[in-house]
Amino acid sequence: MALRYTFNEIKTCNMCGRPAESSKVLGKRLNRSQGIFPNRKKGITTTVVKCGQCGLVYSNPQPVPVDMQDHYGVPPESYWTDNYFRIDDTYFSHEIGTLKKLYNFTPGDKALDIGAGLGKAMIAMEKAGFDVYGFEPSVSFHEQGLKKMRMDPNRYTLQTMENAFYKPDTFDFISFGAVLEHLYDPSEGIHKAMKWLKPGGIMHIEVPSAKWLTNRIINFIYRVCGTDYVANISPMHAPFHLYEFTLDSFKMNGGAGSKYGISLFEYYVCPEFTYLPKLLNVLTVPYMKYTNTGMQLCVWLRKNL
Numbered sequence: 132m133a134l135r136y137t138f139n140e141i142k143t144c145n146m147c148g149r150p151a152e153s154s155k156v157l158g159k160r161l162n163r164s165q166g167i168f169p170n171r172k173k174g175i176t177t178t179v180v181k182c183g184q185c186g187l188v189y190s191n192p193q194p195v196p197v198d199m200q201d202h203y204g205v206p207p208e209s210y211w212t213d214n215y216f217r218i219d220d221t222y223f224s225h226e227i228g229t230l231k232k233l234y235n236f237t238p239g240d241k242a243l244d245i246g247a248g249l250g251k252a253m254i255a256m257e258k259a260g261f262d263v264y265g266f267e268p269s270v271s272f273h274e275q276g277l278k279k280m281r282m283d284p285n286r287y288t289l290q291t292m293e294n295a296f297y298k299p300d301t302f303d304f305i306s307f308g309a310v311l312e313h314l315y316d317p318s319e320g321i322h323k324a325m326k327w328l329k330p331g332g333i334m335h336i337e338v339p340s341a342k343w344l345t346n347r348i349i350n351f352i353y354r355v356c357g358t359d360y361v362a363n364i365s366p367m368h369a370p371f372h373l374y375e376f377t378l379d380s381f382k383m384n385g386g387a388g389s390k391y392g393i394s395l396f397e398y399y400v401c402p403e404f405t406y407l408p409k410l411l412n413v414l415t416v417p418y419m420k421y422t423n424t425g426m427q428l429c430v431w432l433r434k435n436l
Contacts, residue, residue, distance in 0.1 A: 137195050144189075154180040155180060157361045159359055159361070161174045163368050170358045170360065185382075186341050188341045188364060189375075226252075242261040242262065242302060242304040243265060244266075244308070249275055253287060254280065261304065266290040295323075303329055304332060305324050308337045311374065314373070321384065325391065334391075334432040336431075338427070341363070342423065343419075344422070396430050
């Protein structure tokens with residue numbers, strides 16, 4: 132069944148606020164997997180642009196689904212296997228370890244996981260000594276989290292970022308793992324969550340990087356083949372990414388860049404997901420690590436005292 136969309140024109144960059152008319156056009160994106168020859172496929176396209184100031188990559192006009200559950204209310208049998216519900220001892224351990232280097236952790240500190248999925252990170256943080264809460268916007272994810280992971284419904288709730296509510300200055304740590312790229316206004320999402328964070332608290336944000344080498348390689352192939360399509364983002368098909376970010380996207384953001392401090396940033400290569408032939412990974416994965424052109428960008432923000 133085809134998804135239904137409306138298309139909204141974006142007037143300003145949703146991170147730095149620069150007028151969208153100054154953005155650079157990168158190419159077109161189909162509402163389906165594109166393959167090597169996207170010009171041979173039929174579908175709806177939208178234009179992908181890059182902000183001339185902060186480097187944020189997004190589509191303009193922005194496709195908005197008539198029903199958000201069309202995107203995220205996936206049937207369980209189409210997504211999960213039994214292995215997906217297992218948690219090993221290292222899950223979210225890197226993030227917890229980094230947090231404890233940046234913050235004077237005390238057992239019982241409150242944590243919030245935004246876009247909690249099945250609740251895996253919540254479980255890992257609870258084991259590490261946090262008093263954990265979280266919310267998930269997908270009905271099917273939330274149902275599976277309650278059923279399969281036995282999450283506490285009083286702590287693990289069904290909410291969207293737009294309608295979620297917590298009291299100001301509640302949490303010591305907030306995690307935005309793979310969430311901001313799905314929000315239609317990521318800047319507003321950061322600002323709202325910062326109100327929930329205590330002064331001196333830490334926010335962890337992980338997003339797709341606009342500098343990912345794989346996209347640059349695919350885009351080069353498209354140009355050689357004479358097409359004006361790009362591999363960046365996927366606003367109308369899984370995984371429904373609306374944005375790709377740069378570090379400047381956060382430095383120049385009104386909330387993240389001026390009111391809060393960037394403590395650390397990392398680029399994750401994710402070699403198992405380069406989407407390139409395995410033979411090329413021998414060269415591309417080390418190059419991504421050396422040049423910070425990996426798949427994911429991880430940013431840590433501290434709320435000023």
